[in-house]
Amino acid sequence: MKVVLLSPGAKVPKRVNDYAAGYDLFAPKDSVVKPGRNLIPIDISIELDPHTEGEVRPCSGYSINGMKGFSLNDLKTEKRFDADVIIGTVDEDYRGVVGAIIKSYEDKPFVIKQGAKIAQLVVKNYIGKPFEIASELSKTERGSKGFGELEHK
Numbered sequence: 001m002k003v004v005l006l007s008p009g010a011k012v013p014k015r016v017n018d019y020a021a022g023y024d025l026f027a028p029k030d031s032v033v034k035p036g037r038n039l040i041p042i043d044i045s046i047e048l049d050p051h052t053e054g055e056v057r058p059c060s061g062y063s064i065n066g067m068k069g070f071s072l073n074d075l076k077t078e079k080r081f082d083a084d085v086i087i088g089t090v091d092e093d094y095r096g097v098v099g100a101i102i103k104s105y106e107d108k109p110f111v112i113k114q115g116a117k118i119a120q121l122v123v124k125n126y127i128g129k130p131f132e133i134a135s136e137l138s139k140t141e142r143g144s145k146g147f148g149e150l151e152h153k
């Protein structure tokens with residue numbers, strides 16, 4: 001896999017150890033997260049291996065405790081903010097800037113400092129077979145039950 005670093009602060013996606021599924025993605029500069037939906041550029045473009053895709057995913061520590069950052073009026077005290085990375089897909093042929101989509105539930109903007117972990121990128125094989133129109137499907141025990149309708153016995 002290849003990565004192009006697009007700004008001086010951009011970092012190579014990195015796994016924390018040999019067993020980590022995700023490559024951590026880092027803020028390339030101090031990045032302001034506004035209330036609502038944001039696209040935070042990671043300032044890298046990547047070339048994935050054939051038949052793989054990248055999933056931009058939240059880091060569970062942030063999902064549970066809030067994202068680490070700083071209030072605009074106090075850039076020294078790190079706090080947790082009520083904001084989540086929304087899962088995204090990086091296609092194999094995408095050569096643009098990889099971004100992380102963040103939804104903030106805060107009522108004020110906050111700052112993620114340069115170099116801080118924002119999200120993780122999990123690279124997975126995908127199955128690109130086409131769907132064929134059919135008049136019926138194979139029978140299964142679940143059938144059409146879903147959305148919580150399947151009870152444990």
Ligand SMILES: O=c1ccn([C@H]2C[C@H](O)[C@@H](COP(=O)(O)OP(=O)(O)OP(=O)(O)O)O2)c(=O)[nH]1
Binds near residue numbers: 092097098
């Ligand atoms: O979290 C994300 C989601 C998407 N992308 C980039 C890479 C991806 O290949 C491209 C398009 O994403 P997607 O295929 O999900 O967008 P779409 O809404 O289906 O539109 P389109 O494919 O026309 O851009 O945007 C990211 O960098 N980060």
